[in-house]
Amino acid sequence: MKEHKIAVIAGDGIGPEVIREGIKVLRRVAELDGTFRFTFTEFPWGCEYYLKHGRMMAEDGLEQLSKFDAILLGAVGYPGVPDHISLWDLLLVIRKHFDQYINLRPVKLLKGAPCPLKDVAREDINMTFVRENSEGEYAGSGAWLYRGKPNEVVIQNGVFSRSGCERVIRYAYELASREGKTLTSISKGNALNYSMVFWDEIFEEVGKDYPQVETHSYLVDAASMFMVKDPKRFQIVVTSNLFGDILTDLGAAIAGGMGLAAGANLNPERTYPSMFEPIHGSAPDIAGTGQANPLATVWAVSQMLDFFGHSEWGKKLVDCIETLLVEGKTLTPDLGGSATTAKVGDAVTALLK
Numbered sequence: 001m002k003e004h005k006i007a008v009i010a011g012d013g014i015g016p017e018v019i020r021e022g023i024k025v026l027r028r029v030a031e032l033d034g035t036f037r038f039t040f041t042e043f044p045w046g047c048e049y050y051l052k053h054g055r056m057m058a059e060d061g062l063e064q065l066s067k068f069d070a071i072l073l074g075a076v077g078y079p080g081v082p083d084h085i086s087l088w089d090l091l092l093v094i095r096k097h098f099d100q101y102i103n104l105r106p107v108k109l110l111k112g113a114p115c116p117l118k119d120v121a122r123e124d125i126n127m128t129f130v131r132e133n134s135e136g137e138y139a140g141s142g143a144w145l146y147r148g149k150p151n152e153v154v155i156q157n158g159v160f161s162r163s164g165c166e167r168v169i170r171y172a173y174e175l176a177s178r179e180g181k182t183l184t185s186i187s188k189g190n191a192l193n194y195s196m197v198f199w200d201e202i203f204e205e206v207g208k209d210y211p212q213v214e215t216h217s218y219l220v221d222a223a224s225m226f227m228v229k230d231p232k233r234f235q236i237v238v239t240s241n242l243f244g245d246i247l248t249d250l251g252a253a254i255a256g257g258m259g260l261a262a263g264a265n266l267n268p269e270r271t272y273p274s275m276f277e278p279i280h281g282s283a284p285d286i287a288g289t290g291q292a293n294p295l296a297t298v299w300a301v302s303q304m305l306d307f308f309g310h311s312e313w314g315k316k317l318v319d320c321i322e323t324l325l326v327e328g329k330t331l332t333p334d335l336g337g338s339a340t341t342a343k344v345g346d347a348v349t350a351l352l353k
């Protein structure tokens, strides 16, 4: 029987609460399928670990993780630990070290999910964001000079390499071609006259290999407006790290909220483990109350199933989420219900039958 070895970093706040449900669902899927199984190894890393050990993860943490097929991550960050430490020393270090250069985020308005937009049909919100996940504005390159002095200067560089841009853009073209969808590049070549002009050029160059794919290009400001006014323009979208980060939160807002938004950090070559996560944070305001919505985590594990080649199960999980939303009986408070995190997880596993 095929074994998928999963490293679990539940993290902080509601992280462990939603991850528990993700694991419950994966166990049930494996049980029903019968041809594969999961083993889960939990790592106690995150802010609590930091407060005890002065670091977010074990010193040899990356080496330990490298032995797994995938990483399931809850959320990291908690009051008491600066956010730039919790983000950089765990999440970003994993993304970079394991060259998870694709961040794949579905923005799809399921039936029954709330949408704040007026005059937009449900089917109009159905896009997949391919966000560059390894360099760009989040490369961590810069300097802080004359700290605390009147002439203090900070420099934050955007790093755009030819290979880095080409590989993410090519991935997006492949996806658009395979799915028979349009591809939209979002950049800002008018103002960012080096990085984004370069990005636009590479988008055109790579596109020569995919004449069958219909393409569009938008400036990021126009794209934000169209995502709200006319979201059906977007099918597959490729964009840089920072723009993708911001636009996918906008995407989450128009497609049911943070409780439904998931993301996969992929190393497509499978040289290293890929990482799957709900995109919300640790929600300290509701941690420990049983109100956390686990459906974003369920969607993230559906992406994991797709990545392992079990896409029939991946689809089934998204269908289960949709059924729960349409029935409206077992939902957490963020979606207008009164069910607990565990009850929603139970409802998903029950529907899988």
Ligand SMILES: NC(=O)c1ccc[n+]([C@@H]2O[C@H](COP(=O)([O-])OP(=O)(O)OC[C@H]3O[C@@H](n4cnc5c(N)ncnc54)[C@H](O)[C@@H]3O)[C@@H](O)[C@H]2O)c1
Pocket (backbone or CB within 6 Å): 014, 018, 074, 075, 076, 077, 078, 079, 083, 086, 091, 258, 259, 277, 278, 279, 280, 281, 282, 283, 284, 285, 286, 291, 292, 293, 294, 296, 332, 334
């Ligand atoms: N990927 C990550 O691990 C990640 C992402 C974003 C923020 N963070 C960290 O999380 C901490 C809190 O950040 P924040 O408050 O800005 O964002 P957040 O996503 O944790 O919370 C924002 C709001 O959404 C609600 N919310 C989030 N997830 C929910 C869920 N599953 N069910 C129901 N409601 C949910 C919260 O209750 C809160 O009101 C910070 O330390 C931040 O750095 C981590």
